[in-house]
Amino acid sequence: MLPNELNDLYKEVILDHYKNPRNSSEIIEPLHKARGYNPFCGDEVNLQLNVDNNQVIQEVGFQGHGCAISQATASLMTESIKGKSIQEALAIREEFRKMMQGEQSNLELLQDLEILEGVRNFPVRIKCSLLSWSTLEDSLS
Amino acid sequence: MLPNELNDLYKEVILDHYKNPRNSSEIIEPLHKARGYNPFCGDEVNLQLNVDNNQVIQEVGFQGHGCAISQATASLMTESIKGKSIQEALAIREEFRKMMQGEQSNLELLQDLEILEGVRNFPVRIKCSLLSWSTLEDSLS
Amino acid sequence: MMDINSIKKDFPILKKQINNTPLVYLDNAASTQKPNQVIQSIVESYELYNSNVHRGVHTTSMEATERYELAREKVAKFINAKSNDEIVYVRNTTEALNLVAYAWGLNNIDSTENIVVTELEHHSNLVPWQFVSQKTNCELRIIPTTPEGTLDLSSIDKLITESTKIVSIVHVSNLTGTINPIDEIIKKAKSVGAKVCIDAAQSVPHMPVDVQQIDCDFLAFSGHKMLAPPGIGILYGKTEILEKLEPFLRGGEMVKEVTYSSATWNDIPTKFEAGTPNFIDPIGLGVAIDYLSNIGMENVRQHEKDLIKYALDRLTEIPGLEIIGPTNPEMRGGVATFSMNDIHPHDIGTILDQRGIAIRTGHHCGMPYHKKLGLSATSRASFYLYNDYNDIDKLVDGMNDVINYFK
Amino acid sequence: MMDINSIKKDFPILKKQINNTPLVYLDNAASTQKPNQVIQSIVESYELYNSNVHRGVHTTSMEATERYELAREKVAKFINAKSNDEIVYVRNTTEALNLVAYAWGLNNIDSTENIVVTELEHHSNLVPWQFVSQKTNCELRIIPTTPEGTLDLSSIDKLITESTKIVSIVHVSNLTGTINPIDEIIKKAKSVGAKVCIDAAQSVPHMPVDVQQIDCDFLAFSGHKMLAPPGIGILYGKTEILEKLEPFLRGGEMVKEVTYSSATWNDIPTKFEAGTPNFIDPIGLGVAIDYLSNIGMENVRQHEKDLIKYALDRLTEIPGLEIIGPTNPEMRGGVATFSMNDIHPHDIGTILDQRGIAIRTGHHCGMPYHKKLGLSATSRASFYLYNDYNDIDKLVDGMNDVINYFK
Numbered sequence A, B: 001m002l003p004n005e006l007n008d009l010y011k012e013v014i015l016d017h018y019k020n021p022r023n024s025s026e027i028i029e030p031l032h033k034a035r036g037y038n039p040f041c042g043d044e045v046n047l048q049l050n051v052d053n054n055q056v057i058q059e060v061g062f063q064g065h066g067c068a069i070s071q072a073t074a075s076l077m078t079e080s081i082k083g084k085s086i087q088e089a090l091a092i093r094e095e096f097r098k099m100m101q102g103e104q105s106n107l108e109l110l111q112d113l114e115i116l117e118g119v120r121n122f123p124v125r126i127k128c129s130l131l132s133w134s135t136l137e138d139s140l141s
Numbered sequence C, D: 001m002m003d004i005n006s007i008k009k010d011f012p013i014l015k016k017q018i019n020n021t022p023l024v025y026l027d028n029a030a031s032t033q034k035p036n037q038v039i040q041s042i043v044e045s046y047e048l049y050n051s052n053v054h055r056g057v058h059t060t061s062m063e064a065t066e067r068y069e070l071a072r073e074k075v076a077k078f079i080n081a082k083s084n085d086e087i088v089y090v091r092n093t094t095e096a097l098n099l100v101a102y103a104w105g106l107n108n109i110d111s112t113e114n115i116v117v118t119e120l121e122h123h124s125n126l127v128p129w130q131f132v133s134q135k136t137n138c139e140l141r142i143i144p145t146t147p148e149g150t151l152d153l154s155s156i157d158k159l160i161t162e163s164t165k166i167v168s169i170v171h172v173s174n175l176t177g178t179i180n181p182i183d184e185i186i187k188k189a190k191s192v193g194a195k196v197c198i199d200a201a202q203s204v205p206h207m208p209v210d211v212q213q214i215d216c217d218f219l220a221f222s223g224h225k226m227l228a229p230p231g232i233g234i235l236y237g238k239t240e241i242l243e244k245l246e247p248f249l250r251g252g253e254m255v256k257e258v259t260y261s262s263a264t265w266n267d268i269p270t271k272f273e274a275g276t277p278n279f280i281d282p283i284g285l286g287v288a289i290d291y292l293s294n295i296g297m298e299n300v301r302q303h304e305k306d307l308i309k310y311a312l313d314r315l316t317e318i319p320g321l322e323i324i325g326p327t328n329p330e331m332r333g334g335v336a337t338f339s340m341n342d343i344h345p346h347d348i349g350t351i352l353d354q355r356g357i358a359i360r361t362g363h364h365c366g367m368p369y370h371k372k373l374g375l376s377a378t379s380r381a382s383f384y385l386y387n388d389y390n391d392i393d394k395l396v397d398g399m400n401d402v403i404n405y406f407k
């Protein structure tokens, strides 16, 4: 039997996103893109975005490899930002960061991402969960 | 009151040799000479020797500065080797080394030098006492 | 032969509980635990013999110096150096290899010459030589590996040639566990007049090593990988070579005479020990060496051979698990590196840690070799004299749990 | 204000007996003693948190890393660095200064330029710069001293000029105790665009030092001179400068990406910490800093000022004894250096040692300055927070005995 904290970390939904990542097809010639890489873990996330004239994210794609946490987060992130404006996406990013650091965070904004809350009990794994978010930021800057 | 071991180290005879070194005049153009120097202590011994055709040491001079032990030993050494052959002088050197290392040594050869026996209770000071002997060896080689 | 239960009792950290289960420490290739004997020798040093060494005329300084130099003698005997003066105290293997690279490499190699390393090098025996290669414009040649993770010596005559100045190779790989055929390589190196430097970080702690017998010019290892504190490493160098070598770090202690414009150097090994040395940790290393010598390095090696054999046998039972490196225990140190089809090492590491099992995950300071394998990370369980079959069983149970979780 | 008796109780070695008298430890400029708190933190580290730091996913490695980085934060706060990243762990002051000389010096100075040091430098802040001067063919300029043992700044405008690239100076001299006017010198250096490196080995342990206020680029000190273990020293460097700086030691940990032919560097400060760091001693330094901070560095300084005043007063009573260095306690750290007419320092040291009094004798790693004074050796009693007037009385009694002996 795995201890409770592990169950919180490797929830079924998370493992499902790991094994069946959403939005995984690559967008060719996207408006925004970036590569996130953590050489120490080997975690990698490639992100592509297309936004419309109102700066709303219409298309998002990611490909990557790495641990369950990094890849599931990326998959969950793509779902959560699709259809949101860039500003909204960055606001979600900020709430996610707060959740990881154990600060009060806005669960309405986070929605499905709340499922990753268990990561914060594993300090070395937090950076796995933040990789796709810093890649998002890079892609927009 | 000073402990016994110190009394053995700073015997009156030793301090007398320190304050009134024997054979302290420099021999001009000697057959053999050498400078011994220990940069860590600043101890210095300059030695000059003249030997006759039978390799007997006829004249010896030393000048130096440094701690009581290094200078008294140099003074006592000059007295003990004067009139001895080079071979005998080197034999005395060997007995002196033995005495410092706590080995059985030939007191007949050492004679007055036996007074320095107390040095061997002060391991860091042994090298002070050996400086003039290594200088002797250098001068002859 | 070796009573592992009583050995375990010497190591206080093995009583530690992680999530209410006892620590199973399998990260020994990274750093080892310390027995009470070593810990107590350090306490004793601070409480009774703490003083700057060398040149002090006061009792405590003399005592500290004696203990510091006695430890050097123990190290010299342990690897059978010809003289205590061949033992240079440094912080770790990395500093030792940098010393060789800076002091020997930069001053002895030119652009027509070359350095030879292997594909199995730890970053610490690769990056310093890349530096020398860049500074001197010399070539850096790399002995390749076979798919099994052993050195491929088929083209050795083309790699180690008359223009080779130094061959610097890892003795036992921390990546694959491979025990490299250094005798053969050293023979080749000597035949072309090249110097030989051995990265012994994973050999000296685990098996008998005799520097005179292997006839290397330099050899480096770390105390923290052999029961000793992390502030002491050793560079062995042959007397003739150390005597001619330029100093590396400069400052107090390593000088003979200094004026405002120039300086001359102290005798070896002090010439390479600038400033106040770490005068505590070498004493711990001396005690660690006593501990290992009491058990006997042949026994330590045999024990780890038994463990690695058992570990490889049991781990290969696990579906989807692939062993990295040679599977013959005769050619392998106590390092079990593996990868799993779809499960990332970090997830494995986290799940095992929850069961108290400490392994290392990542590239283990061997990124280029991982890249060659097409992997970005692997999992590594590595053993030492306080590990037993039971620890391996726990590892295997843990791995089965990992699989259940991810299936 | 400071309860010395209760402080003394924290230091187990002060219970040591030498020749049936308690140890009077007056060799603090060489290395200081360790309080129970520091010793126990080391034992605790070995018994509970011993593991290689960084990149471990297992609990013990995470805990070790946390403690290791928390200590860095304590150091940063202690000297008021802007960021923890400005604190590089090294072995000692000497390694820190060599890092600056190799990584900054060799890469930033050419033959038309110059380096400025002072006549009061410890070998560790002189010999590395001689090396840079020889390698780059640049000039090494030396700020002279007055007969009193203070810096003579009358020709400073001729020494620190537009062609000066770095001014590397000792803050408090271990030879004369002189507290140098570094503010004035730094102002001058900055006005010509030179970098400033401070040898703070004898200042950070003994008085408040604020790197932002003094505005130096580099600053170096040693843990063992401030109640901490001998395996940890600190190089402080400004972020902007460390970020641009070439690495020094190369190998594991300090890299970002490595291929067989090249490597890129990790972020500061890890870029300068190659290989497995000494992950125990920094924790001891953190505890030592807590200990000192509890007392307050202003109080430490005041206590030493009181002690040096008393010591200079009492020592000058002794016939034939000559104080080296300034006699104004405001300008002097707790270092009482002296010479005696006809009595050699080694004889003084030996006789005092028989009474349990530990002082240092010799050139104290300042041969050129001793040569300038026309002395080959001096005697030095140096104080720390556990010393009191009584210790000084014993020193003076001992000196009177020395004189009786030699008269």
Ligand SMILES: Cc1ncc(COP(=O)(O)O)c(C=O)c1O
Pocket: C252, C274, C275, C276, C277, D029, D030, D092, D093, D094, D095, D122, D124, D125, D170, D172, D173, D174, D199, D201, D202, D222, D365
């Ligand atoms: C002023 C000064 N600078 C540098 C050093 C060198 O320090 P360490 O020997 O710890 O490297 C010392 C002490 O020995 C010192 O007193």
Ligand SMILES: Cc1ncc(COP(=O)(O)O)c(C=O)c1O
Pocket: C029, C030, C092, C093, C094, C095, C122, C124, C125, C170, C172, C173, C174, C199, C201, C202, C222, C365, D252, D274, D275, D276, D277
């Ligand atoms: C094979 C090998 N070489 C070199 C090193 C570097 O040792 P250290 O980190 O103690 O300098 C290690 C361990 O990290 C190693 O396993």
